[in-house]
Amino acid sequence: MKHLRAKKPLSLLMEEMKGENRLRRVLGPVQLTSLGIGCIIGTGIFVLTGIAAHDKAGPALIVSFLVAGLACIFSALCYAEFASLAPVAGSAYTYAYATLGELFAWIIGWDLVLEYTVASATVAHGWSHYFQNFIGIFRLKIPEALSRAPFDFSPELGRLVSTGTVMDVPAIVITAAITIILVIGIKESASFNTAMVVVKVAVVLFVIVVGAFYVNPDNWSPFAPFGFSGISFFGKTLIGPAGLGGEPLGMMAGAGMIFFAYIGFDSVSTHAEEARNPQRDVPIGIIASLVICTILYIAVSAILTGMVPYDQINIDAPVAEAFRAVGLPWAQFIISLGAMAGITSVLLVLMLSQPRVFLAMARDGMVPSGVFGAVHPRYRTPWKSTILTGGVVALLAAFIPLRVLAELVNIGTLLAFLIVCAAVLIMRKTDPDAPRPFRCPWVPWVPFAGIATCLLLMFSLPTENWLRLLVWLLIGFVIYVSYGRHRSILAQHRARAAALPPQKTPPLK
Numbered sequence: 001m002k003h004l005r006a007k008k009p010l011s012l013l014m015e016e017m018k019g020e021n022r023l024r025r026v027l028g029p030v031q032l033t034s035l036g037i038g039c040i041i042g043t044g045i046f047v048l049t050g051i052a053a054h055d056k057a058g059p060a061l062i063v064s065f066l067v068a069g070l071a072c073i074f075s076a077l078c079y080a081e082f083a084s085l086a087p088v089a090g091s092a093y094t095y096a097y098a099t100l101g102e103l104f105a106w107i108i109g110w111d112l113v114l115e116y117t118v119a120s121a122t123v124a125h126g127w128s129h130y131f132q133n134f135i136g137i138f139r140l141k142i143p144e145a146l147s148r149a150p151f152d153f154s155p156e157l158g159r160l161v162s163t164g165t166v167m168d169v170p171a172i173v174i175t176a177a178i179t180i181i182l183v184i185g186i187k188e189s190a191s192f193n194t195a196m197v198v199v200k201v202a203v204v205l206f207v208i209v210v211g212a213f214y215v216n217p218d219n220w221s222p223f224a225p226f227g228f229s230g231i232s233f234f235g236k237t238l239i240g241p242a243g244l245g246g247e248p249l250g251m252m253a254g255a256g257m258i259f260f261a262y263i264g265f266d267s268v269s270t271h272a273e274e275a276r277n278p279q280r281d282v283p284i285g286i287i288a289s290l291v292i293c294t295i296l297y298i299a300v301s302a303i304l305t306g307m308v309p310y311d312q313i314n315i316d317a318p319v320a321e322a323f324r325a326v327g328l329p330w331a332q333f334i335i336s337l338g339a340m341a342g343i344t345s346v347l348l349v350l351m352l353s354q355p356r357v358f359l360a361m362a363r364d365g366m367v368p369s370g371v372f373g374a375v376h377p378r379y380r381t382p383w384k385s386t387i388l389t390g391g392v393v394a395l396l397a398a399f400i401p402l403r404v405l406a407e408l409v410n411i412g413t414l415l416a417f418l419i420v421c422a423a424v425l426i427m428r429k430t431d432p433d434a435p436r437p438f439r440c441p442w443v444p445w446v447p448f449a450g451i452a453t454c455l456l457l458m459f460s461l462p463t464e465n466w467l468r469l470l471v472w473l474l475i476g477f478v479i480y481v482s483y484g485r486h487r488s489i490l491a492q493h494r495a496r497a498a499a500l501p502p503q504k505t506p507p508l509k
Contacts, residue, residue, distance in 0.1 A: 006101055006102050006490045007097065007098060007099065007100075007101050007102075008094075008097040008098050008102075008105070008364070008490065009098070025273070025274055025275060025276050026190070026274060026276065027190060027271060027274050027275045027276060027281070028275075028276055028277075028281060029280070029281040029284045029285055029288075031190050031194065032268050032271065032275060032281055032282060032284070032285030032286075032289075033268075033284065033285045033288045033289050033292075034190070034193060034194045034197050034289075035190065035193060035267065035268055035271060035285065035289075035349050035352075036264055036265050036267070036268045036285050036286060036288070036289025036290070036293075037197050037201070037264075037289045037292060037293060038193040038194075038196060038197045038264070038345035038346065038348065038349050039263065039264030039265075039267045039268075039345070039346050039349035039350060039353075040261070040262060040263070040264030040265060040289060040290070040293040040346075041197075041200055041201070041204060041264075041293055041296065041342055041346070042123060042126070042200070042342045042343040042345065042346030042347075044258060044260055044261020044262070044263075044297070045204065045261060045296070045297060045300055045319075045342075046126060046130065046317075046318070046319055046339040046342060046343060047125075047126035047129065047130075047316070047317070047318070047343075048126075048257065048258050048260055048261055049061065049258065049261075049300065049301055049304055049313075049318055049319070050304075050313045050314055050315045050316070050317075050318025050319075051257065051315050052064065052254045052257045052258045053254070053301070053304065053305055053310045053313050053318070054310060054311060054313045054315055055243075055249075055257075056226065056230065056249055056250070056253045056254040056257055057224070057226060057230075057249075057250065057251050057253065057254025057255075058222065058223070058224060058225040058226060058305070058310040058311075059219070059220045059221075059222075059223045059224070059225075059305040059306075059310055060223055060224035060225075060226075060228060060250075060251040060254065061251075061254050061258070061301045061305060061310075062298055062301050062302050062305070063224075063228070063251050063255075064251050064252075064254035064255040064257075064258055064301075065255075065258060065261070065294070065297045065298050065301050066294075066298060067251070067252065067255040067453075067457075068255045068256075068258055068259045068261070068262055068457070069262065069290070069294035069297070069298075070453065071255075071259070071417075071450065071453035071454060071456075071457060072259075072262045072265065072290055072294075072417075073290060073291075073294075074421065074446050074447070074449045074450030074453060075266070075417035075420060075421055075450045075454070076265050076266075076286050076287055076290050077287070077440045077441065077446055077450075078420050078421045078423075078424040078440050078446070078447055078450060079092075079265070079266055079269050079286055079420055080282070080283035080286045080287060080438050080440065081283075081424055081436060081438055081439055081440040082094075082095040082269070082420065082423065082424065082427075083268075083269040083272050083278065083282040083283060083286065083438075084278070084279040084280075084282060084283055084436060084437040084438040085427070085434060085435070085436050085437075086098060086272075092108050092112060092266070092269075092416045092417075092419060092420045092423075093105055093108050093109035093112055093357055093360055093361060094360050095420055095423050095427075096108040096109075096419055096420075096423055097364065098423075098427070099423040099426045099427045099430065100419070100422075100423055100426060102485075102488060102490060103480070104419065105364075105366075106361075106366060106476065106477075106480045106484055107419075107473060107476065107477075108415075108416055108419050109357060109360075109361050109366065110472070110473065110476030110479075110480075111412050111415050111416050111472075111473070111476075112354075112357045112412075112416055113354065113357065113358075114409070114412040114469075114472050115263070115409055115412040115413045115416060116267075116350050116351075116353050116354035116357065116389075117354060117389065117392055117393060117396070118396065118405050118409040118412070119260065119263055119350050119405075119409045119413075120175070120347055120350040120351050120354070120389070120393040120396075120397075121171075121393050121396035121397040121400060121405050122260070122397075122405040122409060123343055123346045123347045123350060124168075124171040124172075124174055124175050124347055124393060124394075124397035125149075125168065125171055125397055125401075125405065126339075126343050127170070127171065127174050127340060127343040127344060127347060128147075128148070128168050128170035128171040128174070128397070129316040129317055130317055130320070130336050130339040130340050130343060131170050131174075131340055132147060132170065133316070133317040133320055133321075133332070133336050134333070134336035134337060134340060137329075137332060137333055137336070142169065142170060144164075144165060145164075145165050145166045146165070146166060146167060146168070146169040147165060147168065147169075147170075148163055148165050148168050148401075149163065149165070149167070149168055149398070149399055149400055149401045150162065150163055150164075150165050150166060150167065150399060151163055151401060152401040160401075160404075167398040167399060168397055168398050168399075169398070171394070171397035171398060172394045172397065172398050174344065174347065175347070175351075175390055175393050175394040175397060176390065176394065178344070178347050178348050178351055178390070179351065179386060179387060179389075179390030181348065182348070182351055182352055182355075182381065182386050182390075183376070183379065183381060183383045183386050183387065184379055184381075185379045185380070185381055192345075192348065193345045193348050193349060196341045196342065196344055196345035196348070197342075197345055199337075199338055199341040199342070200338050200339070200341050200342030200345065201296075202338065203334060203335060203337070203338025203339070203341075203342070204296050204300060204338070204342075206331075206334060206335075206338070207300055207303060207319060207323075207335065208296075208299045208300060208303055210323075210328075210331065211303035211304075211306075211307055211322070211323070212303060214307050214323075214326040214328070215302075215303060215306030215307055216306060216307070217306065219305060219306050219307070219308065219309050219310070220305060220306060224250070224251055225310065226240065226241055226249040226250045226251075226253070227240045227241060227249070227250040227251065228240075228250060228251040228252070229248075229250045229251070229252055230248040230249055230250025230251060230252040230253030230254065230255075230256075231248065231250075231252050231253075231456070231459060232247075232248040232253075232459055232461075232463075233459050236463070237249075240252070240253070252456070252457075255457060256410060256457045256458075256461045257410065257461075259410050259413065259414065259457055260409055260410050260413070261297060262290070262293070262294075263350075263409070263413050264289065264293075264346070264349065264350075265286050265287075265289050265290040265293075266286075266413075266416070266417070266420075267349050267350065267352075267353040268282060268285040268286045268289065269282060269286065270352075270353040270356040270357060271352075271353070271356065273356070279437035279438070280437060280438075283437075283438040300319070304318060304319060304322055307322045307323075307325070307326055308321075308322045308325050308326075312325075317336070317339070319335050319339065320332045320335040320336045320339065323335060351386070351389055351390065351393065354385075354389045355372075355381075355382040355385040355386045355389055356382065358372040358373075358382065358385040358389075359372065359373055359375075359382045359385065362385075363489070364488055364489050364490070365484070365487045365488040365489045365491070365492065366480070366483075366484040366487070366488055367483075367484070371384045371385060371388065372384070372385045410457075410461060410465070411458055411461050411465045411466065411468075411469050412469060412472075414454045414457055414458045415454075415458070415469070417450065417454050418450070418451055418454040418455065418458075420450075421446075421447040421448075421450035421451045421454070422447065422451060424440055424443065424447045425443070425444055425447045425448075428443055428444075
């Protein structure tokens with residue numbers, strides 16, 4: 001247990017930044033904020049709004065976004081403190097290693113692998129739906145067998161059903177294209193992302209301004225058809241109604257699902273090693289991107305549920321189909337194009353973040369450095385792990401349905417946020433004098449609030465998500481015990497120290 005609780009000193013973290021195997025510092029506050037917005041606005045606003053409103057919350061989705069955003073603000077302030085304290089790659093994994101010890105670091109690192117990989121596959125699904133919607137405007141169509149995953153979850157039946165298809169080919173194609181861009185370099189990736197962000201923010205503003213003229217207030221009644229609750233404990237609904245499969249329904253259940261829409265601000269912290277002035281720029285990027293996106297989310301969810309009755313919202317392409325339903329088919333072209341641009345940037349940032357977590361774990365010896373720690377000599381990117389990530393994401397996107405992926409990634413993300421909030425409290429006690437260019441305000445109340453809201457949203461998710469998370473963490477624990485525990489840098493330091501002969505004490509005179 002002593003070895004499992006071993007912590008990585010901040011001085012060692014900073015020492016690693018002096019080596020040659022490090023990333024290039026090229027990102028400023030605008031680019032970091034753009035990366036955050038690029039990752040946040042996408043599948044959450046263009047796809048998951050439809051599922052959450054239709055299946056979980058109805059028009060009360062507006063409040064769901066507010067609750068989920070509040071939970072994220074607490075966590076974002078904690079992330080910002082750590083990002084300024086330890087401006088290196090790895091995000092929550094690095095923070096946990098410095099505060100909670102090696103075992104917790106591995107748990108959170110393995111959890112981040114789940115978050116970013118599964119989130120990327122979910123986003124690739126969303127891109128595929130909008131791409132097919134877009135080409136449908138020109139009367140083109142992907143063959144049915146290659147248009148989506150071979151099975152899906154049916155809320156009406158409460159189980160998985162066959163779709164009669166083979167795989168989702170568009171999702172594979174976009175994943176491969178993004179992988180190539182990411183291998184080329186961070187500066188090129190950031191520039192591509194910025195262009196995509198400009199397009200999609202313009203489209204979101206278009207949706208808000210134009211859609212406001214077609215809002216029917218009657219569609220907001222009843223405002224909360226499933227209630228304002230939807231709180232469950234390990235899948236058993238405690239407060240509020242339950243679906244046919246036993247899953248909770250209501251505003252809180254909607255917040256638990258659309259929490260996925262906020263994934264992105266934490267990815268800014270994974271790029272701290274590539275920021276020009278990380279102590280200042282990373283906190284700005286985290287907080288600015290979260291605040292901007294929360295405002296846009298609330299506005300879009302109000303417009304969407306006002307334009308179309310919640311039970312008639314199209315799940316695959318809700319925003320574009322809402323404009324078609326009110327007699328604006330020409331707007332469908334603009335929205336689908338903007339959605340594809342927006343979702344592309346989300347996929348880019350998520351797949352950009354995953355290899356940086358692997359890089360931090362490889363530096364610590366927790367995963368093989370030959371693959372996950374390899375930095376391309378020309379492009380200065382973790383190219384091997386980027387290609388590996390792209391392959392896994394393509395497989396998941398091709399065969400696993402959207403509903404299953406979205407709920408799975410939420411619980412993993414909430415666990416990561418919870419641990420970061422707890423780590424801030426611990427670090428304030430164990431190392432109070434460490435330089436903190438940005439300090440989380442109102443400690444301990446903000447971290448406590450972050451922990452409480454994350455737990456509440458985790459309990460609002462269906463029980464199968466807890467089971468999937470448990471299985472994933474058990475797999476990770478087996479890998480840690482069989483590989484990481486023996487090969488970590490700290491373990492090697494301990495072994496070398498134990499091999500040294502004991503120092504002889506001079507005899508007393």
